[in-house]
Amino acid sequence: MLVTQVVNRVLNSNTWLLTEDNFDAWLVDCGDVDLLQSVLQPNYTVKGVFITHSHFDHIYGLNNLLKIWPRCIVYTNEFGYEALLSDKKNFSRYYEVSFIFEYPENICLLSDEKTVLLYNNVVMSNFSTPGHDPSCICYECCGNLFTGDAYIPDTKPVTNLRGGNKEEYQKSLTLIKERMNSCSFLFPGHGKSFCVNYKF
Template identity: 40%
Template sequence: MKLDVKQFVNESLTSNAYLVRLEDSLECVLVDIGEYTELKKHLLLHGLSVQALFLTHCHYDHILGLREFINEFPKATIFAHSYTMEALKDPKLNLSFYREVPIEVDIPPQNRNLMVDQDVEIASLKVTSLHTPGHNPGSLSFLIGNFLFTGDSLIPGHKIVTKLKGGNKEQAQKSLEHIINNLNDVKYLAPGHGSMLPDSSFRQLVEEQYQFYIINE
């Protein structure tokens, strides 16, 4: 069955959230949550049930609506790296402290699922996680079908930001290599900011990024 992926751009934050489901299914998963406003409207309009939320990392622009989401989908499983789970409770680690909108969310134990380089099956979808630190220690990328969701670990055409708390340039390079090594069956790249790109566009951009933003820096 065909995969249906919808991108939601958080206007005030310019970050992306994604809704993923099998076509005609009322069960779905989310990749990042962002502001949640438009995403929430879509879920209600179409009567969709969110089975899981996959967090690419902990930064405030990707988690702003998390508390509201948990209240509305209390049975949904939150998949994230252990660093992300801890950072959700710490406004300085998730950077919301510096934006004067402190975010502190303690995920209930029954809703937590820690991921590092593993597969899970939920909502009839197979989700493969790749640990891709560099932008952030807890950064994960997620492969679902032929879509790769990279968060801020890879934004084609843009240098990987490693100057924020927990950033690491050497890890970013290794993570970019890790992503490139997992692109064989990927048809669409879905980054944490910017447009979703087909393989006809992103492969050259990723190669150029690897050559000029990392190797020759």
């Protein structure tokens, strides 16, 4: 699996593009679709988007993405579902343009630890990591750990926004660090990727 970073214009959030040779592409979060298309070969199809949390800077490209790939599935939890449909809960009403997701029928609700088959025997697993926001989910696939804003190395956690909780964050951080022991690379919601447990 090839993981490619796309740095979005809004708050420099990351979209992580996952591709294989079968021309299926998957995303972790979704910002600027034009930037995504500039690095995605035209014969690829975006099959799904795994949302790490539903703050505006991690979701604002979804409507444009679904206009291009209308069968694309958006994976989130019940808190994320609510925020995708509310510019108050996803904070977009405080930006220049509010965002409300226009394709609720494309949302798939994830239960904790549920796996999604990407291709062949490769699956994406998830685990809930509230603290930054109730919608926070981390994803794990092929030794890659995608943490969104639930954990950004060398960055002070943000728990003072609506929905944040310091106690929940500490529990989530413990779980994330446990999962890091079995992963090789970490891909956060902002900034660069990290090698966390690579065996040469």
